[in-house]
Amino acid sequence: MEDAYIIKQISVFSENRPGRLAAIAGALKDGDVNIFAFSIAEADGFGVVRALVDAPEKAHRILTDQGFRVSYTEVIGVKMRDEPGGLYEIATVLGDAGINIEYAYAYSGRDAAVLILRVDHVRDAIKEILSRGGDLLEASAFT
């Protein structure tokens, strides 16, 4: 079942001005939402804050109540082997299958470095990675 590997990331629209990240982090902290990983993507005058949290629905509600624009994004987490070429391997698997990586960011999980991937075809990507012996993080790992 691929769905078990689909992780719900929250994406938050933010203006590029001081204090916005702090406001997001602060709101989640006050709501006892734990942040495992986040990244910030910036463009001309604005950005999107992406976060993996232990309670995405709660985070969505808290941030929306604070006036933020929030949406869910499906991502996958690939456990990286601690050896050279790990990233190359994953990129090749997906590339061969014609799956496009829209963005990626890494965080260090409990027992391995984890690469969070946003791809254009999530289920196909999961299938490909698993069939080629890749190690995916289950969504339940965050809850």
Added chain:
Amino acid sequence: MYWNKKIETLKSGDLERLQTKRLKWSLNQALNIEFYRNLFREAGVSPDDIATLDDVTKLPFTHKADLRGGYPFGFCAVPMREVVRIHTTSGTTGKPTVVCYTRQDLGNWSELIARNMVMAGIGEDDIFQNSVNYGLFTGGLGFHYGAEEIGMTVIPSATGNTKRQIEMIEDFGVTVIHCTPSYALYLAEAAEEMGASLDTLKTGLFGAEPWSENMRRELESRLGVRAFDSYGLSEMYGPGVAFECPEHDGLHIWHDSYLVEIIDPKTGERLECGERGELVITPLVKEAMPIIRYRTGDITMLMEDGCACGRGQKIARITGRTDDMMVIRGINVFPSQIEHALLSLPGVGEQFMVYIDRIRHLDEMMIVVEIDRDVFSGELQDLARLQSEVAGAIRDALGIRTSVKLAEPGTLPRFEGKARRVVDRRGDL
């Protein structure tokens, strides 16, 4: 110095006879246009009822919206085969106003520009840099052909690439420049930074946007020119309708070609000399597009007759508009036009603000769009796409470059009454 002394100095009786004759001709020319046939019938007047110049008040006004309603060729009074050029001017919503010219019209227009330039002391020995938009905008080609008519050396430099503009002034020994006053200041600043002294420049012709006496002092001292105010509108050919003489006290309007009235914009009643109101023009020599009593929306007044230069009665420099039209980088823009362009975009909705600022002497438009719940997919590239769609919509509708800022919900002002989403923060020029 005159280009056409006899006509430029034509006095009361002779002038009125000529104007009356031409007015009748224009009215008959207008009868080629269905709009005017209907308008005259509804108003119960015919060109035969017009015996004197004052009889013109029996005729109804023509508004900008009427011209727009005739898009594209509803106001063309001649067969298309006689139309040798088309210019357009932006309207309040969507469609532009189309202005057609016969060969004779282009000749008339060049003649008026030539009168203006000679009046400003420019002649065939001058080297003229025409730093305005060419193309559909009337300022470029209008001045270009008028200057060639005189026989001066014309550099069609158009706009942009300021460094190159400055190099040309220096390398070609340019003596006369035509541009918007705000671009002139920008040019002056850039020249100062480049260490270019622009010594050859002696005359600056500035138009397409209103500018003040303060601005004149700054332009004259920084560019080392005498600054002349230029007035015109595309519906009346373009620039060249009225122009300053060396007295720099009001603009001579060419009475042989334009019948001038000043009215109270609210009542439509005629105002006396010295009373400020809306300028209403009936062109007297326009073949392809005769217009009757056109409401220009520009506020001015008729000045006392008797200028030292010997030419006819002047109008005061334009002091404002009867409507909310703005001039942005020389382009006429109504707030409703901007709103129309944005409201039609999915993803923008009602929550946006438009700010017009002047940054380093240039007009800059910034649009702030609040991100709607439905719009935010979570993907950066979707937001970036929205940003470029907004900029593209404004560029397509108005031909103006704009920066687009995306804002978080709740950051823009909310309006209880009528929303004022377009804010001009430039202050006076």
